[in-house]
Amino acid sequence: xxxxxxxxxxxxxxxxxxxxxxxxxxxxxxxxxxxxxxxxxxxxxxxxxxxxxxxxxxxxxxxxxxxxxxxxxxxxxxxxxxxxxxxxxxxxxxxxxxxxxxxxxxxxxxxxxxxxxxxxxxxxxxxxxxxxxxxxxxxxxxxxxxxxxxxxxxxxxxxxxxxxxxxxxxxxxxxxxxxxxxxxxxxxxxxxxxxxxxxxxxxxxxxxxxxxxxxxxxxxxxxxxxxxxxxxxxxxxxxxxxxxxxxxxxxxxxxxxxxxxxxxxxxxxxxxxxxxxxxxxxxxxxxxxxxxxxxxxxxxxxxxxxxxxxx
Amino acid sequence: xxxxxxxxxxxxxxxxxxxxxxxxxxxxxxxxxxxxxxxxxxxxxxxxxxxxxxxxxxxxxxxxxxxxxxxxxxxxxxxxxxxxxxxxxxxxxxxxxxxxxxxxxxxxxxxxxxxxxxxxxxxxxxxxxxxxxxxxxxxxxxxxxxxxxxxxxxxxxxxxxxxxxxxxxxxxxxxxxxxxxxxxxxxxxxxxxxxxxxxxxxxxxxxxxxxxxxxxxxxxxxxxxxxxxxxxxxxxxxxxxxxxxxxxxxxxxxxxxxxxxxxxxxxxxxxxxxxxxxxxxxxxx
Amino acid sequence: xxxxxxxxxxxxxxxxxxxxxxxxxxxxxxxxxxxxxxxxxxxxxxxxxxxxxxxxxxxxxxxxxxxxxxxxxxxxxxxxxxxxxxxxxxxxxxxxxxxxxxxxxxxxxxxxxxxxxxxxxxxxxxxxxxxxxxxxxxxxxxxxxxxxxxxxxxxxxxxxxxxxxxxxxxxxxxxxxxxxxxxxxxxxxxxxxxxxxxxxxxxxxxxxxxxxxxxxxxxxxxxxxxxxxxxxxxxxxxxxxxxxxxxxxxxxxxxxxxxxxxxxxxxxxxxxxxxxxxxxxxxxxxxxxxxxxxxxxxxxxxxxxxxxxxxxxxxxxxxxxxxxxxxxxxxxxxxxx
Numbered sequence: 001x002x003x004x005x006x007x008x009x010x011x012x013x014x015x016x017x018x019x020x021x022x023x024x025x026x027x028x029x030x031x032x033x034x035x036x037x038x039x040x041x042x043x044x045x046x047x048x049x050x051x052x053x054x055x056x057x058x059x060x061x062x063x064x065x066x067x068x069x070x071x072x073x074x075x076x077x078x079x080x081x082x083x084x085x086x087x088x089x090x091x092x093x094x095x096x097x098x099x100x101x102x103x104x105x106x107x108x109x110x111x112x113x114x115x116x117x118x119x120x121x122x123x124x125x126x127x128x129x130x131x132x133x134x135x136x137x138x139x140x141x142x143x144x145x146x147x148x149x150x151x152x153x154x155x156x157x158x159x160x161x162x163x164x165x166x167x168x169x170x171x172x173x174x175x176x177x178x179x180x181x182x183x184x185x186x187x188x189x190x191x192x193x194x195x196x197x198x199x200x201x202x203x204x205x206x207x208x209x210x211x212x213x214x215x216x217x218x219x220x221x222x223x224x225x226x227x228x229x230x231x232x233x234x235x236x237x238x239x240x241x242x243x244x245x246x247x248x249x250x251x252x253x254x255x256x257x258x259x260x261x262x263x264x265x266x267x268x269x270x271x272x273x274x275x276x277x278x279x280x281x282x283x284x285x286x287x288x289x290x291x292x293x294x295x296x297x298x299x300x301x302x303x304x305x306x307x308x309x310x311x
Numbered sequence: 312x313x314x315x316x317x318x319x320x321x322x323x324x325x326x327x328x329x330x331x332x333x334x335x336x337x338x339x340x341x342x343x344x345x346x347x348x349x350x351x352x353x354x355x356x357x358x359x360x361x362x363x364x365x366x367x368x369x370x371x372x373x374x375x376x377x378x379x380x381x382x383x384x385x386x387x388x389x390x391x392x393x394x395x396x397x398x399x400x401x402x403x404x405x406x407x408x409x410x411x412x413x414x415x416x417x418x419x420x421x422x423x424x425x426x427x428x429x430x431x432x433x434x435x436x437x438x439x440x441x442x443x444x445x446x447x448x449x450x451x452x453x454x455x456x457x458x459x460x461x462x463x464x465x466x467x468x469x470x471x472x473x474x475x476x477x478x479x480x481x482x483x484x485x486x487x488x489x490x491x492x493x494x495x496x497x498x499x500x501x502x503x504x505x506x507x508x509x510x511x512x513x514x515x516x517x518x519x520x521x522x523x524x525x526x527x528x529x530x531x532x533x534x535x536x537x538x539x540x541x542x543x544x545x546x547x548x549x550x551x552x553x554x555x556x557x558x559x560x561x562x563x564x565x566x567x568x569x570x571x572x573x574x575x576x577x578x579x580x581x582x583x584x585x586x587x588x589x590x591x592x593x594x595x596x
Numbered sequence: 597x598x599x600x601x602x603x604x605x606x607x608x609x610x611x612x613x614x615x616x617x618x619x620x621x622x623x624x625x626x627x628x629x630x631x632x633x634x635x636x637x638x639x640x641x642x643x644x645x646x647x648x649x650x651x652x653x654x655x656x657x658x659x660x661x662x663x664x665x666x667x668x669x670x671x672x673x674x675x676x677x678x679x680x681x682x683x684x685x686x687x688x689x690x691x692x693x694x695x696x697x698x699x700x701x702x703x704x705x706x707x708x709x710x711x712x713x714x715x716x717x718x719x720x721x722x723x724x725x726x727x728x729x730x731x732x733x734x735x736x737x738x739x740x741x742x743x744x745x746x747x748x749x750x751x752x753x754x755x756x757x758x759x760x761x762x763x764x765x766x767x768x769x770x771x772x773x774x775x776x777x778x779x780x781x782x783x784x785x786x787x788x789x790x791x792x793x794x795x796x797x798x799x800x801x802x803x804x805x806x807x808x809x810x811x812x813x814x815x816x817x818x819x820x821x822x823x824x825x826x827x828x829x830x831x832x833x834x835x836x837x838x839x840x841x842x843x844x845x846x847x848x849x850x851x852x853x854x855x856x857x858x859x860x861x862x863x864x865x866x867x868x869x870x871x872x873x874x875x876x877x878x879x880x881x882x883x884x885x886x887x888x889x890x891x892x893x894x895x896x897x898x899x900x901x902x903x904x905x906x907x908x909x910x911x912x913x914x915x916x917x918x919x920x921x922x923x924x925x926x927x928x929x930x931x932x933x
Contacts, residue, residue, distance in 0.1 A: 038787035151873055181651035182814060182858045186869035193866075208787065211860035238862065252788040254795070254817035255861060256844050261821065263792040267757065485704040492664060493719050493772070494685075494692030503718075507709040 405463025410470020418478025
C-alpha cells in the first residue's frame with residue numbers, strides 16, 4: 001500500500017531564516033499523525049505547506065499526495081481543486097476562520113456546493129446531515145446563526161463540518177482545541193477522531209501537548225527548530241525516546257501529581273545563531289563535538305531519529 | 312539566559328526600503344532649506360517691483376517669469392515657502408496642543424464633562440476646517456499671525472477626537488490597571504502611562520496634518536482673507552494670477568505647482584512615518 | 597502587617613451581580629442581573645497556596661477582581677485580614693504593597709514605552725522599598741532573582757520573548773516585597789519548557805519568601821504542582837474545595853471528576869467528555885447548576901440547590917450525591933474509563 005502523503009526533504013526559507021529544514025515524513029491512509037514541538041519548531045508551517053498556503057516563502061523538496069503527484073509542482077488551479085476536496089484544514093481559532101458576516105448555514109452550504117457540486121436543496125440537506133454528524137443539536141435552527149452567536153466549541157464543530165463536507169482524504173488540524181475549555185477540548189478531539197475514522201480519512205494533528213498526542217494519534221513526529229528529530233509509533237517515541245529533545249519535552253509535561261519538574265535551560269536559538277550541525281546542540285545534555293559540525297540524518301525504520309549520540 | 316534581539320526590520324535602512332519616502336523627504340527638506348535660506352537663494356527681492364519687466368514669461372533672467380507688478384515669481388515662490396511652512400508648523404502646533412488638552416480632558420473625565428466636550432468637538436467637526444478658519448479670520452482680522460491662530464483653532468477638533476479615541480483605548484489597557492493596583496497616584500498614571508502612549512500617535516498625526524494646514528492657509532489667501540499683499544504667499548499669488556491665466560498662465564501655475572509638490576511630498580513623508588512607527592500598523596505586519 | 601492571625605482573604609457568601617441588557621432585546625433598556633459570583637465562601641490563610649480552577653464563565657476572573665479590590669461585591673463580605681478589601685485598598689498603600697498581581701497577559705500589563713528597569717523601579721519608588729541610590733542595584737537583584745540578565749533593564753518589553761516578559765511581570769510583582777501573590781493563568785499559553793522554567797521559579801520564590809499564593813489556572817497539573825489547596829469553580833460558585841492531592845485523587849463532585857478525566861494523560865483513552873456546554877449564567881437550570889451536564893444526576897438534583905458543605909478532612913463539596921469518600925477513588929476510576 002502506498003502512503004497517502006509523502007513529504008521528502010521539505011525545506012522552507014523565509015528571507016534569511018530557514019523555517020523548515022529537510023523535513024521528511026509519511027502519512028498512511030486513515031492514519032492519525034501528531035506533529036509536536038514548541039513554538040518555532042515549524043509544525044504549523046508543515047501543515048500550511050501541504051495546503052500550499054505559505055505565500056512568499058521559498059519552498060523546495062516534494063510533497064506527494066497519492067493520486068495527485070507533487071503538490072509543490074501543481075498549478076494553482078489544480079491545487080484549488082484539491083483544497084477542501086482531498087485536503088482540508090481546521091484552525092485553532094475557529095471564530096476567526098469563519099466569516100462573521102455570513103450565517104454558518106450559508107458558509108457550510110456554499111462549501112458543500114463548491115466541493116460536491118450539489119444543487120441548493122441537496123446541499124442544504126447534506127449540510128444538516130453534517131451538522132448532525134458533528135453533534136450540533138437542532139441543526140436547522142443553527143444554520144441561520146451567525147458565528148458570534150455560537151460558543152467556541154460550537155464554532156469549532158462547524159469548522160469540522162465544513163472541513164469534512166467533501167469527505168477529504170486528509171484533514172489537517174492545527175491546534176484545534178487549544179483555545180477551548182478542557183471539557184470542550186475532549187469533545188472536539190473525540191469528534192475529529194470519530195469523524196475521520198468513519199470516513200477513512202487520515203489526520204495530521206498539530207499539537208503542543210504531548211499527552212494529548214499520545215491519546216489521539218497513532219504516530220508522533222517531534223520537531224525542533226524546523227527539523228524532524230524523532231518520529232515513529234506514539235508509544236515507541238514517548239516510552240523509548242532516543243532523541244534527547246524528545247526526552248526533555250516529555251519531562252516538562254505536567255501531569256496531575258507531578259512533584260518534581262526538571263526545567264530545561266535556555267531557549268530555541270534564533271535563526272541568526274542557528275548552529276551549523278544539530279540544531280539542538282546548544283541545549284543538549286549529551287552534546288558531542290560531532291554535533292556542532294555535522295547535522296545528524298534522520299535514520300531508522302518505523303521509529304527514526306536524528307541524533308549522533310542517542311539515548 | 313540570553314535575550315532575544317529586538318525585532319530588527321532587516322539591515323536595510325528605511326531610506327533604501329522606501330524610495331518614494333526618501334524622494335519625498337528630500338523634496339520636503341529642500342523646501343525647508345529654501346525657506347530658511349530664502350534671502351541667499353532667491354535671485355531677487357520678492358517684493359521689489361520692476362515695471363520694466365512686467366508679466367515676462369519664464370526666461371534666463373526670471374526662471375519662473377514675473378507677475379503683473381514685475382516681481383520675480385521664483386523669488387516669491389521661495390519666500391512663499393517660508394510663510395507656508397511657518398503657518399503650517401505653528402498652526403498644527405496650536406491644533407495639536409489644543410487637541411491634546413481637550414482630548415485628554417474628554418477621554419479621562421467621563422460623565423457629563425466628557426459628553427459636553429465631545430458635543431462641542433462634534434459641532435466644530437461639523438464644519439470643514441476651511442469654513443471654520445474663515446469664521447475665525449472674520450473675528451480676528453487678517454495677517455500671518457491671525458492666519459496661524461485661525462487655522463490652528465480650526466484643527467483642534469480633529470486632533471481632539473483622535474486623542475480622545477487613543478485615550479479611551481489606552482486607559483483600559485492592563486498596564487494602566489496594573490499601575491492602579493500598585494496605588495500609583497492618578498496624576499502620575501496619566502503622566503507616565505497614558506500620555507506617552509497618546510503622544511506618539513499624535514506626533515504621527517502632526518506630520519500628516521501639516522499639509523492640511525498649509526492647504527487651508529493658502530485657500531484663505533486665495534480667497535483674499537488670509538495674508539495681505541504684497542506678502543509672497545502662494546495662495547495670494549495664485550489668486551493674483553487668476554485674471555491673467557489665459558495669456559500668462561505661469562503667474563498662477565508656478566506657485567500652484569510649488570504648493571502641490573510640497574503637499575504631495577509632505578503626505579508621502581507622513582504616511583511613511585506612520586507606517587514605520589505606528590505600533591498599530593506594525594502589529595499587523 | 598496588622599491582624600496576622602486573621603486569614604489573608606476571607607470571602608463570606610460573596611455575590612457579584614452585573615446588570616446586563618436582557619438577551620434578545622436589541623433596543624430595550626431593560627436589564628437583568630447576571631450573577632457572576634453566586635455565594636462564594638473562601639478562606640486563604642497566611643502562607644497558604646490556593647489554586648482556583650474553572651472553565652470560562654466560572655467566575656474566576658470576577659473573583660480575582662473582588663480579591664484585588666477592583667470590584668466591590670454586590671452582597672456578602674470580602675475581607676483582607678479582617679478588613680473589607682475595598683476599604684483596605686482605599687485606605688492607603690499598605691494593601692497595594694502587600695498584595696501583588698501577575699497578569700495572564702504579562703505583555704499587556706507592562707507599559708510598552710517604559711524600559712524594564714523603569715518598570716521595576718516604579719513600585720520600588722512608590723513604596724520607598726529602598727533608598728533612591730540603591731534602586732539600580734535592587735532592579736538588578738530582582739532581575740537576577742527571576743533568572744534574567746542584568747542588561748535586560750535597558751530593554752523595552754517588545755524586545756523580550758513571551759517567557760521573559762512573564763519573568764519581568766513576576767519580578768515587578770515581587771518588587772514591593774508583598775506577602776501575597778495573586779496570579780491569573782501566569783503560565784498558560786507558553787511552551788512546555790518555558791512553562792516548566794516559570795513553574796519551578798514560582799515554587800522556589802514561594803518557598804524562599806513564604807508567599808501566600810492565589811493562582812488561577814485551568815490546568816490541574818499546574819494546580820497540583822504549585823498549590824496545596826484547590827477550589828473548583830463552576831458557574832459563579834465554588835463546587836469543591838480542599839487539599840489539592842486529596843481532591844484530585846478522589847474527587848467528590850462529579851464536575852471535579854470530569855475535569856480530572858478531561859486532563860490529557862499519557863496513553864489513557866480519551867475520557868468520555870461531559871455532554872453539552874456550560875449554560876449561560878442568565879439561564880441557570882433549576883436546582884443544582886451542574887444538573888444539566890451531570891452524569892450522576894438524580895431526581896432531587898433538579899429540585900434543590902446544594903450548598904458547599906463539609907465532606908471529610910478540610911474538604912467541602914456542593915453536591916447532593918457526592919462521590920463517597922472511601923469508594924470515591926474507585927468511582928473516579930470508573931469515570932475515567
